[in-house]
Amino acid sequence: MGVSLESLPEAGRVQYSIVSGDPEGFFAVEEEQVGGISVLHIRTKTGLRDVLNRERQSSYTITTTAEIRSSTNVVYSATTTIHVEVEDTNDNIPLFFPDSYTVDAPEDLLLNTRLVQVKAHDADSGRNGEVYYYLSDAMTNLFAVHPITGVVSLTRSLQGHITKEFHIKVLARDRGSDVEFLRESAIGQADVTVSVVAMNNSPPKIAVRHLPSVVEHAHAHIYGIITVTDPDDGPSGEIELVEIVDGDHDRVFSIGRGEKPNEYNLMVLRLLDRELAPAGFNLTIRATDRGRPRASADKSVSVVIADVNDHAPVFIPKEYDVSISEEAPPNTPVVRLFAIDSDLGKNGEVTFEIVSGNPDRKFEINSATGVISTADWLDAESKSYFSLTVAAMDSASPAVRRQSTTGVIIRVLDSNDNAPTFLNIDDVVEVNENEPAGSFVIRVAASDSDSSENGFLSYSLVNGNQVPFTIDPFDGIIRTAKVLDFETGKKSYTLRVKVSDWGQPYKHETQTIIQVTVKDINDNRPQFLTSDCSGWISVNTHKDRPIVTLKAVDLDADTRVRYQLIGNTNRDCWFIDPDLGTITANCNLRAAVLLRARTKTVMLNVTASDGRYMSDPVMVTLNVYDPQYNDPENMYYARDVTCRPNEIAREYIDVELSAHVTEMSGNEEYQAIQPYVSENFHAPIISSKTPISVEVPENALVGSEVLVIAATDKDRSFDGRLVYAIASGNIDSVFEINMITGVVRLSAALDREKRALYVLNITVYDSGQPRLSSSINVTVQIMDINDNAPQFLRFSYHLHLPENMKIGTSVAQLQAVDADEGNNALVTYKLISNTRQFRLNSNSGILELVAPLDREKIDQYELKVRAWDGGEDERRYSDVVVHITVLDINDCAPDFGAAKFISISVPEDYPVGAVVAIMQATDLDVGQSAVVSYSFVEDDNANFRIDKETGVVRITSPLDFEKTRLHNLTIKASDKGFPPLHSFAQLIIHVEDVEETIVTHEFKQRIARGWIRENEPPGTLATTLAVSGERHPRLQFAITDGDGHGYFAVNSRGKA
Known part of the structure; x- marks a missing residue:
């Protein structure tokens, strides 16, 4: 600048x-x-x-x-x-803040899980401020700390360790090259305390030892001992509560402390009644520990209440009132009694017995079915009311057997089995002639022992010819139907009187004969049969010699006609027999009559008298002659005296003859038509068309017709009236027969599986005296209906198969049985579950392995197998589950998966004890075959070690890039199966170079000067930069500013 x-x-x-x-x-x-x-x-x-x-x-x-x-x-x-x-110099050491850590580690913490992250700070910058973390105990296998992040993790399981608190020293150093590696004053330290928290890994385990059952009504007692254990440590292994959480809604049970710390008593609080809880109790017992969070376990305990015979059978209904016809033959069902007993087993099995009211043993009861039947013929006239006392008894031992009784009223209904009987009446009566029509003759009376309409009587006259009498049908009074005339009518009538009851469909009748005599009343004058008699008689006629006999008749009965001469006739010379009407000479005719002449005519007047009435006189003219002069040959005999017939008298004679003929014809009618007299000659004949064997489906409805017994009897009236009864073979009282029609029907449901064949002896009786009968044996075959599904012999099947089982092996034979018969009992099998490993033989039920097993893919099979029967209309089935557990064999070697080949880079200054890799292999087997141990194939590697249990690879000695830049480790994973299987993985560790010494170079000149001509080609040397000190072999130069156009460059030798 x-x-x-x-x-x-x-x-x-x-x-x-x-x-x-x-x-x-x-x-x-x-x-x-x-x-x-x-x-x-x-x-x-x-x-x-x-x-x-x-x-x-x-x-x-x-x-x-x-x-x-x-x-x-x-x-x-x-x-x-x-x-x-300001450039840094490594003048600071890492400092932890905080410098102590406390962490709770669950004992079931997964491996390589972060426990805590420690943090140290170095005020220096660059590598001088970069911190490496490591453990003071570099040989530990239990914990590891990440050299860069400071995350402390778990590398071995905490379970099973006696020590419950671990103290770890985590050290920190920076990466500056001017700090001695092991100088304590250059190392930071933090204390990590790991407290192992006992986790609630396992719920409590409940075991119950209990009695087979609780006897009902027994006093409170301990039913079972509950033992509760928990394998956890600390509070998680302590039991806080044992309680009943379900199945005891009425709080019948309680749980209390036992004699031992881990024992509890399951107690019965009050008397139990099995009938209120017939299924017993299914208690759910829950044990809860003190862990956080709490863990609990449930266990079902079945409480069976042993039955005590504390209930007597109960009749339904409480009393019975039934009726039966007196014509019911023996073995006719009267009533079916029902009784239930709330007890169980033998205590609830009810049998029946008639205990009183049956002195003559007219009835009997089926002890199993409760059906009361007639045991003998009944007679409503002798006894029409029975009051039976029937006991229902359970089948407990005699000492504790209970019973109850019911009253059964049996009313015997009249069946018109008695004929009317005439009371003492006169069999001969008289009636005066000439009485007006409707005159009382006699009253006949009869009685009938039957009741109701069978005892109501009607009277009638049943003469073949019409008679002049009537009879009142209700009161039996016989009256004249017209005026009777003794003289012109019959003198006597034979009346056939019939009395009939009103019974249906047959009436009983009785006949009697009453002789009615018409009593004569003297209401007729005598009538001479002849008149105007004349003839010749000799004077020589002897005295008392009949001259002529006159006959006079009187139509009145028992009337004595007397004859007499009337008028001036010389009564001394003539005589008429007053009774016979014969006229005789009573004197010497010659002297008296022919005294002065040869002939003389004498006229005699004769009358007849019945004592009340006189007849008209008849003139008898007698010419008396002397045969000496007239007829010497007949001088001693009178000639015939002839009379002219009297027409009026002839009419009387005709009436007399007619009456006589009528009377005779009446006698003939009486003789020809005799009243019917009952006599039972013939026994019933059962029709040859009656089947002796029938088939009945077992699902036939109650009331269904089974067969009809057809029979006839050649006798008349009641002697031919038939009744039917099942005499024997009706073992379960499932059949009944209509005693009138002979129709056999079902009276109870059939069950072929209980009884498949009945042989019924059916007897037909007539109603004569004595009764005659015929019998037939009918075999009733109960035809099977597909009403039962096949039942497997086991509720479920549990199989354990090794996974190396050979294909084609039969693993089990399933078997189901069907209580039906024929095709209905023919069982076939089907595998419902979809599986490729197994095949089921549909006929034999053999389950066969058809594909390899691989426990590592599928270790459990639940196969649903269905058993079908062979029913036609509706096939029935049942299912069973086959539980198959595939047993492991050591067929899987440990598998590193993606970690089979790992290449990593590690700085050469990584601290000793640092984890560089986790080589984990999984083994799909189970048990010891899945337990994997790790080792280096060549165990002469001095820089690394591997945890044989977890596969954690750690640095055991400092790395040196200059000595070894690459470590090729072969790791062997072995299971503990028999024989053990192995697999291998390759771990390539590249050691990264770290500049151990930082060399600082300074330019010798603050300003370096250089010249270059313009238009020089690229690569022309402008100047050479000089540095002080020994040049580092990897010294590099770079232009940092001033060459905005990129005209210049500097190489590693400092040439610009």
Whole structure:
């Protein structure tokens, strides 16, 4: 810097002075003229007590004035500002602030994680102020400090160390070359305290030892012992709380301290009732430690409540009131009782028994199903009401067995099994003739033991021919239908009286015979059958010899007709038999009649009387002759006396004959039509078309028809009325038969898996006395329905397979069974999960390995396997999960990955102990096969060491660029498998040169002068710059200013 003098006339010497910027007076100015330029030199003053201190002030801005006085005493001046930088000398050491550090390090801190950053400051500049950090213990493997950043990091795990506090000395030195490396006064020091904080790495571990079950209603007791451990150290390993967090909503349980420090008692607080919690309790127990943050673990504890037989069966409904027809044959179901027991197992299995009300054993009960059936024929007339007491008992041991009872009212319904019976009545009655129509004859009465309509009676006359009588159908009174005439009608009637009940569909009837006799009333005069009788009689006719007999009839019954002669007839000579009507001579006719003549006519008047009425007289004219004169041959005999028939009498005779014929025909009708008399000759005949074997699907609805038993009976009426019953084989009470129609239906659900075949003995009874019956055995085959899915024999499968298992190996055979039969039970298998490693045989269920396993890629498989049955309409299935764990084999060598080849550069002044590289390899195996150790292949390297556990490479001795510029380290990573596998990595360390000694050169001349002609070619030497002292081999020159156009250059030898 200077002042050009060429433009100044009469220029003299230039006077320079510092006007500002140097308050301490460290600088002085000097002037030197070079040609036409006055050069300003600024230097430090000598002899001062104080010196420049770059650390106190590293630069000065000095204002300098230049003045020149001309010969004419004119002062010319100029002012400039000069910036002065104070160059550093390594006169300071690094200083830490702060000089102590405390850090908490979690024990599970990851390797190479920053713990703390220390900071040291060196007031020097440049390399003199650049600080290197290092540890006082250069051989430690636990910590490292970055030489440049001062970050202290962890290089080995803190877990497992007994020491819980580490004291580290971190040293700092600058990179200045004029400071001895190991001189303590040139080294800064900081203390780092690392406190290992026990981390809550592991949650508590809960183990429970408990009883198999809690007996309900037992007194409070300890159900289980809970042991809680925590492998952590410090508060993290201490248990703060053990509690029940779920499954105990009613606070039945509690947890208290046990005898040992880590034991707790799971206690039952009050009596338990299994029926209120039939599934028991699923408690969730949580243990919480004192760590920060807190860690907890849960464990499920199942509490099974052992059943105590504390409940008796309960009938539903509480009482039963049912009815059954009295014609129900034995083994007819009456009612099905239901009872439930809240207890479990045998304590809840209910059986039934009739305990009273069945003295004649008319009923029986199926002890398992509770179906009450008839055991004998019932008779509503003898007993129509039964009150049974039925007990429902559980199946516990006799000492604790419980039971309850219910009342079963069975009302026996009348079925019209009794015929009406006539009460004592007269079988012969009389009725007077001539009584008006509607006259009372007799009242018949009957009774019927049946009830209701079966006991209501109706009366009727069932004569084949019409009779002149009627009967009231309700009260049984027989009356005349018309006026009866004894003489012209029948003298006696045989009435067939029938009484019928009102039963349906068959009526019982009974008949009786009543003989009605018409009682004669004397209401007719005797009538002679002949009149106008005449004839000849000999005088020689003997006395008492009948001359003629007159016949008179009287239509009245039992009327005695008497005859007599009336008029002036000589009664002494003639006689008529009053009873027979025979006229005889009662005297010597010759003397009395023919006394004066040969012939004489005698006229006799004869009448007939019934005691009340007299008949009209009949004239009998007798010509008495003497045979001596007239008829000597017949002198002793009368000739026939003839009479003329009386027409009126003939009419009476016809009436008599007609009445007689009618009466006879009535007797014949009575004899021909006899009332029906019941007699049971024939047993029922079961139709040959009735199947002896039927098939029923097991899903048939209750009430479905199974079959129809068809039977006939040749007998009539009730003798041919049939009823049906299942006599035996209805083991589970699943069938019922309509006793009237013979239709067999389902009364309960079927389950082929429980019972596949029933042999029913079905009996058909008629209603005659005695009853006759026929039976048939019908086999009922329960046809399978696909109502069961296949069930695997295990809930799940857990397999452990080595990853080197050969392809084609059968790893497991899965098996499922189906309770159905036939195709419905035919099980096939399917692998639902998508996998290339396994194949499942659909028929055998064999699971086979078909592709290599590689645990490092997939270490767990969860395969869902489905078992299908062979159902046609709807296939059923169930699933199972196969858990496959692939076991490791040492098939993976440690892998350095991208760090297989590393090239780094390290300054040669890096401190000993500094970490230069972290060679980490990963091993995909597990266990010991994944534990990697590190080493140098050639263990004669004196400058570096490697941590065998972490692969951290550190400097063990100072590097020297001049001796070794490159270190080629081969690092071996070995696992601990059997056999061990190895891999290698290459670490190339380039040592960077660091100028150990800083050589300062000064130009020998402050101003170097040089000349050059214009138009000289490039490369022409202008001048040579000379420096003092021994030239450094790598000394370099550079033009810093004044060559704005780039005309000049300077080489390493100082030639410009």
